[in-house]
Amino acid sequence: MKLKLALAAALMAASSGVAPVLAANAAEPAPSRDCFPSRAITGYGISGEHTAYLTVGVRHYFLHINESTRDLDYDHNVSVRSLSSFICTGNGLGVQLMGGYPPIPHQVVGIERAPPGQPPHWAPGYHGEHD
Structure with missing residues (x-):
């Protein structure tokens, strides 16, 4: 009897359009859980005294x-x-940045996604060797 009630409730929810809305919301990643596979990193650079950046596809991430x-x-x-x-x-x-010979670990204390647009080394306020 309980199984029939549960099945009927599920069919009513699906036919009312509630189920697709929940599925669509679940597919969107939360901004606080912005993740990428480490093998997808395609470039890196420096954007400040204590900040490096990684390029992952068309996105850039700051590593402090x-x-x-x-x-x-x-x-x-x-x-x-x-x-x-x-x-x-x-x-x-x-997460650690490894650099030098022999490789020296630098502990990452914060990771954030860079705003969309130009790569961080082209951003206003960057003072590097490309200026």
């Missing part, structure tokens, strides 16, 4: 570190090390 970004040796490979295969915006827990 406590050390100076000048300590990252770009004559050698710079890489990102993460405890998981996905990197998410937020506090940067478990």
Whole structure:
């Protein structure tokens, strides 16, 4: 009897259009859970004294570190090390920038998505070697 009632309620909800609305809302990622796979990183650069950026497709992400970004040796490979295969915006827990020879870890203390538009190294206020 309970199974018939549950089935009837599910059919009524589906026919009233409630179910598709819930499914559409569930598919949208929450802004606070903006994640990308670490293998999707296609570029990197410096955008401030304690801020590097990553390019992931057409998006850019700022990575904040406590050390100076000048300590990252770009004559050698710079890489990102993460405890998981996905990197998410937020506090940067478990994410490190590796740079230099031998590679020196720089703990990431914050990750945020850059505003859409030009890459961060072209943004107003950037003072780098391309100015």
